[in-house]
Amino acid sequence: MSATQQSTSARPDTGGRLSGKGREMKLLHFIYEQPNLDEIRGNPQKVLDLMDKFEEEYYMMTVGVPKGKIVTQLIDEIKPKIMIELGCYTGYSAILFGEAARRNGGEKYISLELNPEYAAIANMLIELAGLRDFVRVIVGRSDLSLDKLYRTGEIKTIELLFIDHYKPAYTTDLKLLEHHGMIVPGSVLAADNVLFPGNPPYLEYVRSTVEQKREVAKDGPSKGYDIKGILERTVNSFMPQGDVPSFETVGNPNLVYQSELHQPEGEEVSHFRNMS
Numbered sequence: 374m375s376a377t378q379q380s381t382s383a384r385p386d387t388g389g390r391l392s393g394k395g396r397e398m399k400l401l402h403f404i405y406e407q408p409n410l411d412e413i414r415g416n417p418q419k420v421l422d423l424m425d426k427f428e429e430e431y432y433m434m435t436v437g438v439p440k441g442k443i444v445t446q447l448i449d450e451i452k453p454k455i456m457i458e459l460g461c462y463t464g465y466s467a468i469l470f471g472e473a474a475r476r477n478g479g480e481k482y483i484s485l486e487l488n489p490e491y492a493a494i495a496n497m498l499i500e501l502a503g504l505r506d507f508v509r510v511i512v513g514r515s516d517l518s519l520d521k522l523y524r525t526g527e528i529k530t531i532e533l534l535f536i537d538h539y540k541p542a543y544t545t546d547l548k549l550l551e552h553h554g555m556i557v558p559g560s561v562l563a564a565d566n567v568l569f570p571g572n573p574p575y576l577e578y579v580r581s582t583v584e585q586k587r588e589v590a591k592d593g594p595s596k597g598y599d600i601k602g603i604l605e606r607t608v609n610s611f612m613p614q615g616d617v618p619s620f621e622t623v624g625n626p627n628l629v630y631q632s633e634l635h636q637p638e639g640e641e642v643s644h645f646r647n648m649s
């Protein structure tokens with residue numbers, strides 16, 4: 374089914390919650406206007422609890438508690454020195470996973486965010502949570518930021534990557550990391566929303582055999598994003614219409630991923646461990 378056929382009028386299921394414009398700024402006011410702000414300061418869990426409370430009334434795009442737990446367990450297991458996330462939004466996952474990475478002896482958490490307003494809000498909440506010296510939000514499109522992190526030598530290989538941004542860019546960003554040799558045995562990718570709203574091109578790519586990927590790679594890098602089976606509203610969110618990836622690359626077809634799907638309380642997150 375093409376993306377267009379799938380689109381109908383599907384909207385995110387807000388569970389009756391408000392989804393209007395400006396709710397991210399409302400979140401900031403809600404938290405900073407708490408009477409016990411001094412008790413919240415420096416306490417990541419208290420900031421997250423308030424974000425969860427705000428979400429009872431307003432729909433937010435955060436990873437949330439059940440899926441957050443899966444990634445936190447991965448952090449406890451992997452103990453990454455540097456963890457990267459694609460898609461910061463208002464900083465929920467950056468605070469949750471940043472705290473976990475710091476607790477596990479990490480050096481830093483880098484969060485890439487396209488929207489400078491979201492990044493500004495996230496920074497205020499990260500600051501309040503006491504994670505300012507640990508979590509860095511980089512504003513800009515993920516492909517350019519990832520490329521720069523590689524070229525400056527700041528990031529050489531991926532230990533643990535949380536992917537939660539523009540769905541069509543999941544695969545192109547992964548191929549860029551492969552192209553730079555940043556995906557190595559043991560690299561772990563935790564990708565959100567691969568089953569719902571769904572990201573068939575990404576799932577197909579990480580589940581393809583080396584032979585299948587080599588065959589596809591013979592045609593050279595694909596132009597633009599592969600949006601087959603991705604909801605139209607998802608394709609049209611975040612990035613300007615007609616956007617194309619900043620880099621054309623076939624990635625590294627010789628890599629093999631081990632794929633696991635997790636489905637907490639009706640939602641899905643998946644992680645893939647690179648084997649060879």
Ligand SMILES: C[S@@+](CC[C@H](N)C(=O)[O-])C[C@H]1O[C@@H](n2cnc3c(N)ncnc32)[C@H](O)[C@@H]1O
Nearest residue numbers: 434435436460462465466487514515538539611
């Ligand atoms: C689902 S939200 C992220 C939620 C966040 N991880 C959390 O749990 O709170 C997706 C975010 O990705 C950002 N985004 C979309 N496309 C992007 C891109 N190409 N590069 C960087 N960020 C992007 C959006 O602006 C949005 O804030």
